[in-house]
Amino acid sequence: MSLVEQVRKAGVVGAGGGGFPAHVKFGSRAEIVIGNGAECEPLLHKDAAVLEHHARDVVRGMELVMDAVGAREGVLGVKEKKKAAVAAAQAACEGSRVRVQLLGDYYPAGDEYDLVFAVTGNLIPPQGISLQVGAVVSNVETLAQVAAAAEGRAVTRKLVTIAGAVAQPSTFEVPLGITYRDLIEAAGGATCADPVLQIGGMMMGRTSESLDVPITKQDAGAIVLPREHKTIERKLRPKPAQARIGRSACDQCRYCTEFCPRFLLGYAVEPHQVMRGLGFTSQGASQWNPWASLCCSCGLCTLYACPEDLYPKEACDDAKVELKATGFKWEGPAPTKPHPFHDGRRVPIERLVSKLGIGAWDRPAPLRPLPQEPARLVLPLKQSAGVAVVPAVKAGQKVKAGELLGEPPAGALGALLHAPVAGRVESVGDAIVLVRG
Numbered sequence: 001m002s003l004v005e006q007v008r009k010a011g012v013v014g015a016g017g018g019g020f021p022a023h024v025k026f027g028s029r030a031e032i033v034i035g036n037g038a039e040c041e042p043l044l045h046k047d048a049a050v051l052e053h054h055a056r057d058v059v060r061g062m063e064l065v066m067d068a069v070g071a072r073e074g075v076l077g078v079k080e081k082k083k084a085a086v087a088a089a090q091a092a093c094e095g096s097r098v099r100v101q102l103l104g105d106y107y108p109a110g111d112e113y114d115l116v117f118a119v120t121g122n123l124i125p126p127q128g129i130s131l132q133v134g135a136v137v138s139n140v141e142t143l144a145q146v147a148a149a150a151e152g153r154a155v156t157r158k159l160v161t162i163a164g165a166v167a168q169p170s171t172f173e174v175p176l177g178i179t180y181r182d183l184i185e186a187a188g189g190a191t192c193a194d195p196v197l198q199i200g201g202m203m204m205g206r207t208s209e210s211l212d213v214p215i216t217k218q219d220a221g222a223i224v225l226p227r228e229h230k231t232i233e234r235k236l237r238p239k240p241a242q243a244r245i246g247r248s249a250c251d252q253c254r255y256c257t258e259f260c261p262r263f264l265l266g267y268a269v270e271p272h273q274v275m276r277g278l279g280f281t282s283q284g285a286s287q288w289n290p291w292a293s294l295c296c297s298c299g300l301c302t303l304y305a306c307p308e309d310l311y312p313k314e315a316c317d318d319a320k321v322e323l324k325a326t327g328f329k330w331e332g333p334a335p336t337k338p339h340p341f342h343d344g345r346r347v348p349i350e351r352l353v354s355k356l357g358i359g360a361w362d363r364p365a366p367l368r369p370l371p372q373e374p375a376r377l378v379l380p381l382k383q384s385a386g387v388a389v390v391p392a393v394k395a396g397q398k399v400k401a402g403e404l405l406g407e408p409p410a411g412a413l414g415a416l417l418h419a420p421v422a423g424r425v426e427s428v429g430d431a432i433v434l435v436r437g
């Protein structure tokens with residue numbers, strides 16, 4: 001069986017937050033495979049833990065992908081400051097065809113466009129993918145899952161960090177379907193009265209007021225913060241208020257643009273221009289919206305650059321939705337070289353942590369054993385980019401660990417879903433609920 005088929009059957013998806021079904025990427029030809037261990041979201045450490053504890057699997061996965069796509073080169077990108085992860089990665093690379101490339105401690109080092117440029121010096125075409133410059137980029141945990149897939153093991157567990165306002169910040173290896181409420185308890189409990197989750201990280205994650213959210217294949221973890229935390233308050237502000245404040249307070253200082261990592265790479269992203277559109281009707285806004293079309297939603301403009309605490313990232317997100325609805329396609333020029341200040345304006349994580357107001361919670365979150373395996377798992381049918389799976393089981397049915405629970409319709413983009421444990425299917429709806437035993 002080909003690697004592409006093994007990976008498809010194992011249900012491997014991008015484990016760094018993207019959730020793109022991995023087998024689709026590995027069916028192409030490429031010159032270089034890049035393992036993404038940059039992990040630039042503050043306070044999250046699951047990729048470092050993957051490297052510290054499973055570096056050999058990561059390197060094995062990289063070599064399998066290199067063989068599948070015909071790549072001569074394999075590069076594992078890791079931040080130099082993550083010493084234990086670097087040491088483990090370097091040891092695992094000895095005698096292999098993979099080398100480690102040390103990365104600086106800036107945000108967003110893990111952005112695919114940024115990482116490809118850092119490793120190869122090539123700029124991905126606007127709205128393009130890394131394959132267009134001969135590169136396949138995969139998260140390090142995804143690559144470890146590829147190695148497991150080649151041995152016939154499906155994705156049923158993953159590593160996640162639970163950090164922030166918890167007694168003992170930790171990274172756990174958990175079955176899919178465990179909830180953040182269980183993880184907070186495993187981390188010694190919340191240390192604030194009214195915790196709110198920032199799932200997937202402060203910068204690109206989503207805010208959840210509910211703790212009963214299950215872990216899916218794409219999740220890297222969550223930051224727990226008090227509801228009254230200033231960044232959480234900003235994130236929970238209703239959208240109409242965000243736009244209203246932006247319309248009245250934006251003074252067009254351009255800081256959002258000048259710090260934008262895509263602008264600094266040379267792409268035509270200028271959030272200050274998108275902000276101008278807030279003052280127009282939807283028809284008038286359309287002339288400013290294209291300045292958002294190459295935005296990667298990294299959040300730096302809103303959470304770091306804007307001195308007025310406005311919402312240029314959110315304005316760009318809305319603009320992109322409007323552009324999509326009109327069938328807009330980018331036809332402007334491709335960048336030929338980065339901005340002259342590209343290196344000097346990179347945002348150090350330390351400064352970002354300070355600006356976000358999370359310095360008090362910037363503590364190690366090492367891998368610890370999960371104190372108790374959950375009795376009940378909630379497995380959403382949609383755990384990847386593309387479509388949800390069609391359930392292959394019914395309520396009341398007994399399943400074995402690793403048994404297929406659902407698969408996407410034939411020909412549709414998606415990823416197979418398997419049972420993390422043996423048990424009984426309690427219910428089937430938007431999620432399959434599985435009770436252990």
Ligand code: SF4
Nearest residue numbers: 250252253254256306
């Ligand atoms: S940084 Fe803030 S105030 Fe300045 S142009 Fe951007 S959105 Fe407007």
Ligand code: SF4
Nearest residue numbers: 260295296298299301
């Ligand atoms: S979110 Fe803001 S800083 Fe990030 S790419 Fe988009 S416009 Fe640039």
